[in-house]
Amino acid sequence: GAVVSQHPSRVICKSGTSVKIECRSLDFQATTMFWYRQFPKQSLMLMATSNEGSKATYEQGVEKDKFLINHASLTLSTLTVTSAHPEDSSFYICSASPRTSYTDTQYFGPGTRLTVL
Amino acid sequence: GENVEQHPSTLSVQEGDSAVIKCTYSDSASNYFPWYKQELGKRPQLIIDIRSNVGEKKDQRIAVTLNKTAKHFSLHITETQPEDSAVYFCAAGGGSTLGRLYFGRGTQLTVWP
Numbered sequence: 001g002a003v004v005s006q007h008p009s010r011v012i013c014k015s016g017t018s019v020k021i022e023c024r025s026l027d028f029q030a031t032t033m034f035w036y037r038q039f040p041k042q043s044l045m046l047m048a049t050s051n052e053g054s055k056a057t058y059e060q061g062v063e064k065d066k067f068l069i070n071h072a073s074l075t076l077s078t079l080t081v082t083s084a085h086p087e088d089s090s091f092y093i094c095s096a097s098p099r100t101s102y103t104d105t106q107y108f109g110p111g112t113r114l115t116v117l
Numbered sequence: 118g119e120n121v122e123q124h125p126s127t128l129s130v131q132e133g134d135s136a137v138i139k140c141t142y143s144d145s146a147s148n149y150f151p152w153y154k155q156e157l158g159k160r161p162q163l164i165i166d167i168r169s170n171v172g173e174k175k176d177q178r179i180a181v182t183l184n185k186t187a188k189h190f191s192l193h194i195t196e197t198q199p200e201d202s203a204v205y206f207c208a209a210g211g212g213s214t215l216g217r218l219y220f221g222r223g224t225q226l227t228v229w230p
Contacts, residue, residue: 044161044220049215060118097216104151
């Protein structure tokens, strides 16, 4: 149980284009989903918290107009990187926290490798 | 906000030896401390977690200890095996963070056969 999927696993795009990444909880409902960014050999940096039916909460320093988050249902959150530039190239990974759990346990998706040319 | 420090950044041990990774946190309101294992190119996997009403938790070869007064927690792996080789991340959250987790910088553990 507690499986989280992410799509696509890899994406290459041209500078200036927008890219959408989907995060789905496959076998549970997620009250909250989280989006992280991970640079090579570095830690997971929390970008934003996504709650179903409400606006996302962004961490300090993360541009909300650049990283658009939509949490349309209890099993789906999307991250759109708008007007992507080479410096946005990174590994983006989501996590989901089960609705029925009183804990703060997060289950991670497999991540999306974004390369902006 | 929460700040998590993790040490060491790299750790090499011989198969069968023990490995210890230590973390400190800054927000005294944090009450949830998970540890994740991430193999190269894969997602982080939760291996053990502890809440602040518990001082120690053990699961087979893995144990975690928490000292809330000192605001530090540690991961202990006994009888290490080559398949334990990975990057391990500690995290702190819960309490005032509303479910958010803040991660340490990670420890690259290498277990030599």
